[in-house]
Amino acid sequence: MPQVSERTIGRLSLYRRLLDEMRAGGVMYAYSHQLAAMAAVSAAQVRRDLMVIGYSGSPSRGYDVWQLSQSIGVFLDAPVKQGIALAGLGNLGRAILSYFTGRRPNLAIVASFDNDARKVNRFIHGCPCYPSDQMGRIVEEMGIQTAIIAVPAGSAQAVADQLVRAGVKSMVNFAPTPLRVPPHVYVEETDITTTLEKVAYFARSGRLMEDSK
Amino acid sequence: MPQVSERTIGRLSLYRRLLDEMRAGGVMYAYSHQLAAMAAVSAAQVRRDLMVIGYSGSPSRGYDVWQLSQSIGVFLDAPVKQGIALAGLGNLGRAILSYFTGRRPNLAIVASFDNDARKVNRFIHGCPCYPSDQMGRIVEEMGIQTAIIAVPAGSAQAVADQLVRAGVKSMVNFAPTPLRVPPHVYVEETDITTTLEKVAYFARSGRLMEDSK
DNA sequence: TTCACACTGTGAAAACTGTCACAACTATTA
DNA sequence: TAATAGTTGTGACAGTTTTCACAGTGTGAA
Ligand SMILES: NC(=O)c1ccc[n+]([C@@H]2O[C@H](COP(=O)([O-])OP(=O)(O)OC[C@H]3O[C@@H](n4cnc5c(N)ncnc54)[C@H](O)[C@@H]3O)[C@@H](O)[C@H]2O)c1
Ligand SMILES: NC(=O)c1ccc[n+]([C@@H]2O[C@H](COP(=O)([O-])OP(=O)(O)OC[C@H]3O[C@@H](n4cnc5c(N)ncnc54)[C@H](O)[C@@H]3O)[C@@H](O)[C@H]2O)c1
Numbered sequence: 407m408p409q410v411s412e413r414t415i416g417r418l419s420l421y422r423r424l425l426d427e428m429r430a431g432g433v434m435y436a437y438s439h440q441l442a443a444m445a446a447v448s449a450a451q452v453r454r455d456l457m458v459i460g461y462s463g464s465p466s467r468g469y470d471v472w473q474l475s476q477s478i479g480v481f482l483d484a485p486v487k488q489g490i491a492l493a494g495l496g497n498l499g500r501a502i503l504s505y506f507t508g509r510r511p512n513l514a515i516v517a518s519f520d521n522d523a524r525k526v527n528r529f530i531h532g533c534p535c536y537p538s539d540q541m542g543r544i545v546e547e548m549g550i551q552t553a554i555i556a557v558p559a560g561s562a563q564a565v566a567d568q569l570v571r572a573g574v575k576s577m578v579n580f581a582p583t584p585l586r587v588p589p590h591v592y593v594e595e596t597d598i599t600t601t602l603e604k605v606a607y608f609a610r611s612g613r614l615m616e617d618s619k
Numbered sequence: 620m621p622q623v624s625e626r627t628i629g630r631l632s633l634y635r636r637l638l639d640e641m642r643a644g645g646v647m648y649a650y651s652h653q654l655a656a657m658a659a660v661s662a663a664q665v666r667r668d669l670m671v672i673g674y675s676g677s678p679s680r681g682y683d684v685w686q687l688s689q690s691i692g693v694f695l696d697a698p699v700k701q702g703i704a705l706a707g708l709g710n711l712g713r714a715i716l717s718y719f720t721g722r723r724p725n726l727a728i729v730a731s732f733d734n735d736a737r738k739v740n741r742f743i744h745g746c747p748c749y750p751s752d753q754m755g756r757i758v759e760e761m762g763i764q765t766a767i768i769a770v771p772a773g774s775a776q777a778v779a780d781q782l783v784r785a786g787v788k789s790m791v792n793f794a795p796t797p798l799r800v801p802p803h804v805y806v807e808e809t810d811i812t813t814t815l816e817k818v819a820y821f822a823r824s825g826r827l828m829e830d831s832k
Numbered sequence: 833t834t835c836a837c838a839c840t841g842t843g844a845a846a847a848c849t850g851t852c853a854c855a856a857c858t859a860t861t862a
Numbered sequence: 863t864a865a866t867a868g869t870t871g872t873g874a875c876a877g878t879t880t881t882c883a884c885a886g887t888g889t890g891a892a
Contacts, residue, residue, distance in 0.1 A: 411879075412817065419816040423795070437839070446797040450881055453841065465839040466888045488819055497714035502811060504710055509812060513819055551822040554815075576822035578814055584633070584659040592821035594814055598715060599722060601791055601807055602767075603632040604625065606701055606726055608805035609764040609789035624849075650869065663851055666871065678869040679858045835892080846881070857870075862863100 414455045418478050420445050421452070425475040437468035489516035491550045491574070493565050494557035495525050495535055498580055502554060503531045515554070517544055538565075545572040555579045566593075627668050631691050633658050634665070638688040650681035702729035704763045704787070706778050707770035708738050708748055711793055715767060716744045728767070730757055751778075758785040768792045779806075 424444045428436060439449040461477035463469035492499055492515050499518065506515060520526055521538040528535060536544055553574045557565050562581035569577065576592040579585050585593050637657045641649060652662040674690035676682035705712055705728050712731065719728060733739055734751040741748060749757055766787045770778050775794035782790065789805040792798050798806050
């Protein structure tokens with residue numbers, strides 16, 4: 407098993423979206439340096455990343471935009487439709503739902519959960535919202551393996567524990583609390599406070615990086 | 620100049636928040652392994668990170684929770700109050716504003732911008748919202764150096780360009796488009812689509828990592 | 833046909849990041 | 863006082879990620 411790096415997976419997802427945008431604009435072929443410019447990475451990085459999916463471009467025309475996008479899909483996408491659960495339908499949860507709905511064909515938020523009686527038992531942006539005390543059962547029944555956590559910090563760990571018990575294998579956590587999970591579960595932390603402090607720091611101690619060419 | 624790594628800065632911010640939570644709970648001292656458990660990193664990582672701020676713990680009591688938090692502050696925080704601009708007051712923008720308001724003492728969102736006439740010229744969560752055609756002028760006048768981009772993907776690059784022209788040195792970008800910026804500007808990309816695809820990928824190709832002890 | 837060109841794929845090197853392991857230290861106990 | 867136990871700070875090491883640089887290749891021009 408090749409074990410592709412986390413960073414590479416993220417960039418492949420980005421490359422595919424850029425390729426799809428190009429295709430929508432009528433572009434047929436792209437060189438690594440063009441893709442690189444759009445993704446704000448180096449051309450060598452693009453070529454190195456593409457090695458893992460086993461698709462070769464032509465030295466003269468570059469990559470076939472459509473074929474490359476398809477090849478990335480074969481590598482990245484689930485063979486069958488993959489449902490995602492969303493815990494917490496507050497401001498952030500609804501923002502995610504409204505943005506993500508209908509975005510990718512076989513990756514969709516298929517169930518959401520909240521403990522606020524007013525939000526529960528109806529459809530929001532086309533997604534059913536269930537009471538959170540049924541979360542374990544529903545996630546298990548639907549075979550959901552991926553979840554988004556958008557509940558307040560105080561509830562995040564408890565919600566994560568429930569989800570893991572229900573069979574979830576990976577999560578993205580928006581609450582500002584690092585989650586403790588068993589080794590087989592993958593968690594991506596998205597902590598806005600930490601991010602803002604970091605960014606504010608680099609506004610002062612100006613950093614030589616992120617080249618634009 | 621030591622040039623501290625991006626990752627370390629992010630973790631220092633996290634450590635401080637955890638320390639402050641401990642202090643609020645009446646805890647006076649903490650060992651590296653305790654901090655590590657809460658941050659979901661290794662104890663060695665914590666000690667290595669703390670090297671850059673030049674605060675020493677005691678081998679017997681560990682770190683003084685209050686003093687360590689202060690020392691991180693001296694290292695991380697701006698000497699004077701640092702304002703942040705927020706571009707785009709849609710679902711996401713408001714979620715960020717409502718969550719972040721009043722969170723950290725000298726790091727606050729002091730101006731927001733939108734091009735929707737209905738949202739403009741009033742206070743939202745205590746933050747003034749201006750029309751976006753005045754963004755450049757106001758950001759420049761207020762000396763704002765850090766910005767959050769929460770506008771639709773199509774406008775993100777144009778907004779970023781304006782902000783950079785007005786003197787912004789670092790940004791966090793929530794729009795799903797990598798920003799092209801000059802080398803002296805630091806950008807943190809937060810792309811929910813890419814993140815979700817990555818997380819969904821690792822739900823299948825289960826990964827041995829993120830140890831919980 | 834042959835050449836020049838600009839690109840791809842990739843081994844090797846470099847740069848960066850995290851872990852290991854241990855000397856040095858301090859409080860406690862006998 | 864001396865021995866013990868458990869922690870810190872850090873040099874050395876290991877692992878990971880990115881960049882470099884170049885051989886190999888398809889295309890178009892002469
Ligand atoms: N990373 C980011 O970009 C970002 C931005 C804003 C907010 N946040 C974080 O996201 C989380 C949600 O933020 P928000 O602004 O939407 O807050 P919010 O208060 O508007 O929403 C929280 C929602 O979770 C529900 N909830 C509470 N406990 C629950 C439980 N145990 N099970 C199910 N649902 C529960 C509440 O009913 C509410 O609807 C917070 O932790 C916040 O810190 C992150
Ligand atoms: N990373 C994440 O977690 C995440 C989650 C949801 C959405 N998003 C992204 O964040 C962005 C905003 O999402 P949203 O759900 O809030 O969308 P939205 O449509 O609700 O909000 C966009 C806001 O930007 C304003 N706007 C548009 N053009 C502008 C301009 N040129 N200058 C100033 N304001 C302008 C609009 O008036 C609107 O208020 C989108 O790019 C979306 O993809 C990111």
